[in-house]
């Protein structure tokens with residue numbers, strides 16, 4: 001909460017699930033816009049979270065996947081150009097928010113397939129049962145995300 005309090009918009013490109021969920025929850029709880037980007041192998045994703053207006057990361061993926069299910073960037077490898085593409089898209093989302101122009105990727109997930117050189121957009125509705133931004137949230141403060149993630153190993 002201290003890290004994001006002085007910023008108007010948060011951009012997340014973290015490489016691990018505990019950080020990704022921590023940043024999402026902190027942004028939802030403080031109402032900060034979050035532009036989230038992810039990459040794996042030959043695919044990248046971008047979404048813009050506008051707390052109170054649209055979906056959040058947990059609406060998309062309520063809980064982190066079990067450890068080992070999704071290979072880490074270290075295991076799967078990352079082509080250097082892919083974070084450049086996704087990071088550029090995230091920067092454009094930030095500029096659109098600052099300028100108040102265009103349509104942010106709120107309630108949408110943009111998926112980039114590097115092998116096909118194609119983009120597709122998937123609608124992501126806000127989940128009324130979401131544990132952090134839903135109608136009856138059970139997450140009302142930050143948690144121990146490393147512990148939550150590690151508990152899923154058993």
Ligand SMILES: [Zn+2]
Pocket residue numbers: 055056057058059060127130131132133134
């Ligand atoms: Zn949510």
